[in-house]
Amino acid sequence: MGHLGTLLFLLLGALGALADVCNIPEVDSELVQSLGRRLLPWMDQLSLEHMNPSLYVGLRLSGLEARDKEALYLHSLKLDYQQRFLGLASNDDNSDLQAKSSMGQLALYMLALRANCEFVRGQKGDRLVSQLKRFLEDEKRAIGHNHKGYPRTSYYQYGLSILALCVHQKRVHDSVVGKLLYAMEHDHHLHQGHRSVDTVAMAGLAFTCLERSNLNPDLKNRLILATRTVQEKILRAQTPEGHFGNVYSTPLALQLLMSSPMPGVELGTACLNARSALLTSLQNRAFQNVLMISQLLPVLNHKNYVDLISPDCLAPRVMLEPATVTPSQKVPEIIHVMLEVPSVWPPYSHSISVPAGSSLEDVLKKAQELEGFTYGTQASLSGPYLTSVMGKEVGEHEFWQLIRAPNTPLQQGIADYRPKDGETIELRLVFW
Numbered sequence: 550m551g552h553l554g555t556l557l558f559l560l561l562g563a564l565g566a567l568a569d570v571c572n573i574p575e576v577d578s579e580l581v582q583s584l585g586r587r588l589l590p591w592m593d594q595l596s597l598e599h600m601n602p603s604l605y606v607g608l609r610l611s612g613l614e615a616r617d618k619e620a621l622y623l624h625s626l627k628l629d630y631q632q633r634f635l636g637l638a639s640n641d642d643n644s645d646l647q648a649k650s651s652m653g654q655l656a657l658y659m660l661a662l663r664a665n666c667e668f669v670r671g672q673k674g675d676r677l678v679s680q681l682k683r684f685l686e687d688e689k690r691a692i693g694h695n696h697k698g699y700p701r702t703s704y705y706q707y708g709l710s711i712l713a714l715c716v717h718q719k720r721v722h723d724s725v726v727g728k729l730l731y732a733m734e735h736d737h738h739l740h741q742g743h744r745s746v747d748t749v750a751m752a753g754l755a756f757t758c759l760e761r762s763n764l765n766p767d768l769k770n771r772l773i774l775a776t777r778t779v780q781e782k783i784l785r786a787q788t789p790e791g792h793f794g795n796v797y798s799t800p801l802a803l804q805l806l807m808s809s810p811m812p813g814v815e816l817g818t819a820c821l822n823a824r825s826a827l828l829t830s831l832q833n834r835a836f837q838n839v840l841m842i843s844q845l846l847p848v849l850n851h852k853n854y855v856d857l858i859s860p861d862c863l864a865p866r867v868m869l870e871p872a873t874v875t876p877s878q879k880v881p882e883i884i885h886v887m888l889e890v891p892s893v894w895p896p897y898s899h900s901i902s903v904p905a906g907s908s909l910e911d912v913l914k915k916a917q918e919l920e921g922f923t924y925g926t927q928a929s930l931s932g933p934y935l936t937s938v939m940g941k942e943v944g945e946h947e948f949w950q951l952i953r954a955p956n957t958p959l960q961q962g963i964a965d966y967r968p969k970d971g972e973t974i975e976l977r978l979v980f981w
């Protein structure tokens with residue numbers, strides 16, 4: 550190599566170091582497989598209430614395979630989701646409620662198709678695309694010209710929907726993308742804390758996809774800048790343990806950081822720290838929820854949702870075998886959990902006795918059996934979502950927050966959180 554060659558080589562090396570990328574070294578394959586195995590029982594539940602397109606996306610972007618189950622699962626997803634959304638498309642008076650529960654799920658369904666290297670096509674495909682575009686237009690209107698309003702769903706679902714259309718090479722109007730850009734540029738209605746990390750990460754994935762696919766060329770510079778803003782927000786949200794936001798926002802945050810380099814910023818250490826924090830959480834069995842596992846598996850396989858622009862469906866994957874479980878013979882001890890609902894009149898407060906290892910949902914069920922307490926849930930991709938307590942249904946932008954007394958919001962839902970003996974759990978009606 551001549552002098553010029555050496556110089557060029559050194560220059561490129563230096564630039565490479567500057568354009569720092571987020572690389573996650575390989576994680577122990579047994580650990581990854583045991584995580585993947587937790588999806589298998591869910592893949593046998595083929596009722597509409599349990600179908601979860603995110604699960605399919607996560608599995609296909611992982612290095613793991615569930616051969617026979619996978620094809621059947623996708624087939625059932627297609628039957629259920631097409632029926633649900635094509636039904637919607639033919640019925641023009643879509644209620645708010647339908648849009649709320651559907652937009653993000655339709656988007657995830659479209660990601661699932663791409664994860665199997667399919668493009669939406671034909672008449673049915675076109676109708677699904679039009680439906681999703683219509684949802685986005687409605688959301689754009691709800692946000693309004695002056696950006697003062699709220700999307701009826703959330704900016705998370707707004708970003709997810711733009712991403713899904715993008716990986717199918719479907720263009721949305723600049724003004725639709727513009728609302729999400731504005732929200733990211735001005736930190737608009739993004740909620741506090743970890744939820745904002747999930748939301749900005751999803752928006753960043755959508756921006757990266759649009760920029761890479763060149764679907765909105767007039768927005769190119771704004772997209773690049775907004776992606777950079779998102780990356781910086783995520784890095785600033787890193788906790789001393791290494792998580793971005795909290796443990797459960799770290800997978801999406803990593804997906805975003807892995808999808809786009811950050812010239813001039815040393816990303817390596819931040820990502821290595823996030824990886825060790827995730828490993829510790831994995832060892833502590835923090836990942837039990839199927840949706841959370843589905844967002845993490847791609848990261849452990851160095852993949853992210855933007856890769857769905859051109860997925861590699863021929864890459865070899867490791868076959869998952871179901872785990873053999875030996876039921877425990879031990880009779881569990883009884884624990885006592887205080888359940889409090891101060892947001893109702895008269896306030897509710899009772900000590901509930903349940904076997905150790907019970908979930909918060911078990912505690913609520915027990916409280917309901919004992920009379921004086923009632924609750925209601927709605928199925929969601931994350932599990933049962935608490936929608937009413939003591940007959941009080943949530944209103945617009947309200948939710949029943951789960952708190953460990955005195956004031957720590959739980960990071961898991963009622964089906965996954967397992968209270969310890971002597972803990973007090975408060976159900977608090979709050980705005981979001």
Ligand code: B12
Pocket residue numbers: 649650652653654657701702703705706743744747748794795796797798799801838841844929930931932933934935936947948949950951952958959960961962963965981
């Ligand atoms: C937006 C959002 C909310 C909004 C939802 C309202 C709305 N209209 O959008 C609000 C602020 C109300 C909310 C509440 C909670 N959330 Co939340 N939320 C999200 C977020 C950012 C996006 C969800 C979404 O739209 N998904 C896409 C659509 C297509 O899926 P979907 O199933 O149709 O969406 C519905 C459910 O996700 C449901 N939902 C929202 N959060 C949660 C949490 C749980 C445990 C359940 C069962 C359902 C649920 O609301 C969505 C809209 O209807 C996710 C981030 C993520 N990485 O997934 C966190 C996330 C799912 N939430 C989380 C948590 C912990 C909660 C709470 C339990 C917090 C608390 N201490 O009270 C509560 C739920 C309490 C309850 N009543 O059961 C965690 C779950 C972690 C885990 N281990 O499973 C996540 C991953 C955030 C995080 N990084 O910690 N959330």
